Amino acid sequence: MTVDAWRGLGPLVRLAARRDRLRLPVWTLVFAAIVAFSAKATVSLYPDVASRVIASAAVNNTPSLVALYGRIYDPASLGAVSMIKMVAFGASLVAILVITTVVRHSRADEEAGRTELLRATVVGPYAPLTAALVIGVSASVAIGGAAALGLAAAGLPAVGSAVFGAGWATTGIAFASVAAVAAQLARSARAATALAAATLGGAYLLRAIGDTATADGHWVSWLSPVAWGQQARPFAGDRWATLSLPLLFAAATTAVAFTLARRRDLGAGLIADRPGPPNAAPRLRGPLALTFRLQRGLLIGWLVGFTVLGLVFGNIASNLDGLLDSPIAREMIRLLGGTSSLTDAFIAAELSILATVTAIYGMQTVLRARSDETDGRAELALATTVTRPRWIGAYLVVTLLGVTALLAAAGLAAGLAHANNTGRAADIGRVLGAALAHLPAVAVLIGAAAAIVGWLPRHAAATGWGTLVAVVVLGQVGPVLELPRLVLDLSPFAHVPRLPGGEFAAVPLLWLALAATLLAALGVVGFRRRDLS
Known part of the structure; x- marks a missing residue:
């Protein structure tokens, strides 16, 4: 050299x-x-x-x-x-x-x-x-x-x-x-x-x-x-x-x-690429099937990780007495979990953390649309009969299905591990439902990512990840620092019921789902109106 x-x-x-x-x-x-x-x-x-x-x-x-x-x-x-x-x-x-x-x-x-x-x-x-x-x-x-x-x-x-x-x-x-x-x-x-x-x-x-x-x-x-x-x-x-x-x-x-x-x-x-078949199978025809095929490996890796984390957290939840012997520690867990039961509060706090990590997957997947656009793959797809809303919509659908699968895997694994220790089969459904309750909040961040890709394409990565970091900091650190409620409410996760153990409220989840839908629609409109990069 x-x-x-x-x-x-x-x-x-x-x-x-x-x-x-x-x-x-x-x-x-x-x-x-x-x-x-x-x-x-x-x-x-x-x-x-x-x-x-x-x-x-x-x-x-x-x-x-x-x-x-x-x-x-x-x-x-x-x-x-x-x-x-x-x-x-x-x-x-x-x-x-x-x-x-x-x-x-x-x-x-x-x-x-x-x-x-x-x-x-x-x-x-x-x-x-x-x-x-x-x-x-x-x-x-x-x-x-x-x-x-x-x-x-x-x-x-x-x-x-x-x-x-x-x-x-x-x-x-x-x-x-x-x-x-x-x-x-x-x-x-x-x-x-x-x-x-x-x-x-x-x-x-x-x-x-x-x-x-x-x-x-x-x-x-x-x-x-x-x-x-x-x-x-x-x-x-x-x-x-x-x-x-x-x-x-x-x-x-x-x-x-x-x-x-x-x-x-x-x-x-x-590592040489494996040659594929000369013609695509019927299940791979269309932007939705193609997007899922491209994201399949990434999703499988995340599913394995979330299942393992769910099993670990479900087992830990049944062994809290020695770990949190300090009254102050117990109070902090209740503050993060939002319920009076220490075990339920711990599960709620850990599910909240997993939900924010799920949002990382969602942000990463939606921003793939922007990278495919800059790399020229979007132009190739849109040169066919595929419309712009259909192309960007495929990313949104695959991302939403992916985050749903991640939350379900973590909730089911944690519920099974916790129920195995407590002997109560009902804990499986309680923990699984608590995990899925975070889906509307994660969907809001997915919609925000779509809006950013649609209207701020040049700054999509910086703005998207910056938004996610701000939400994570507010959701995980804000309650412990006792920030004003007006500030905490800026995070979509602040409106999720603290389950299991807390009181279920459907109205906040419906508002979150509506906000996610509007943001996603805004992103589709923006992508349809602007030029490709």
Whole structure:
């Protein structure tokens, strides 16, 4: 390799940074705010060592919690207790953001033809991939640094906060390299993202298996890049040396990525596409069938994840006594869940979180319509007898069916797990109904995404994700901070009945459904009236 292979790297990095000038800073602030708020809230939840020891024992003795979050290695440490949900799980969220960022600036640009245009100038063959990695690594370091500052500002020890932030940063760097390899193997951005995300899911599963195998952990955990940041044990030993593992992994995997890049043609992937039949089956004819076929793999992955989360939360709901021994903790769960029964309040709070995550899927799927438009696929479809309302309507229908399936899967799994522990079959229907009650609120965000695509196409991604972030912050943080009711009502989730345990009210759900319909119709009208991009 010569220096010319990286010619043009500086301008490409500046171009990628400009494209993400809003997206990455916003997510960095969101991650920092989440960990700072969690740390601050835990101070009042577990104010003394005795309460923290009891909570730690409840977590470490609940296999479903250990599988989901990991173990608390220092029961007396406030930081270890407060960050148990954020060490591995939060690092995985950072990894997802970094994966999408690297794929966006590598395989997605290549698929859209932008890389070919750049390579026609004085840009070296390795400059585009290197620029994508520079942005991914920079985002990881920025998020890790912001999280460390947020934890220190919340009153946690500075060294432990630095180890926590470094764990997030190194995990993000490790999966930036995984995304770089996936971008060489797959021929499309969607396939590359799915491949890297599947690797992340497998790593998280290995960590869960290792953490639940023995009380001191198992060697299987050390096979997972997700577990390395956790094994640095922030606030419970602060083992800096462990963080060299994800960096060594990233260096080796990045070398593999560049080796693969040298072996393939521009625009091609090393995993060959399977040739399809010469004629489409009758079930694939039409925009609705095509849209579902394109989203099928993504939906299956989300369904598996939601089913697992539902089973975990349903099992946890029956083991709350030790976990929430503090009266303040119980009161906070009731505040988030909105019911007097602690178990029902916990289920309601967790279903609310799953509903907001479902909205992420909905926003992502609707915004696919915009990416298909900019990539020219919409123009090909609309050149046939397919009308614009029919084309954009297919995305809305598939998205609505998808979020319904996700909520039903989570609610059914949680209901089955909870009913298995309580022995009451009626709990299945109660929890399933509580999950589906969030559907109108999720539909409002889907309608908002459609309106944004229809009327603000150039700013669809930034406006759509910004709206979702604002709703998530209001819905999850607002009740605990006791924000004014007028502010909380801006979130559609504020109007969902707190089920199970709360009083069911149909009128707010009908208003939400009406708002979702009007927003979706507004989006269809806007898409019909404007020019294609």
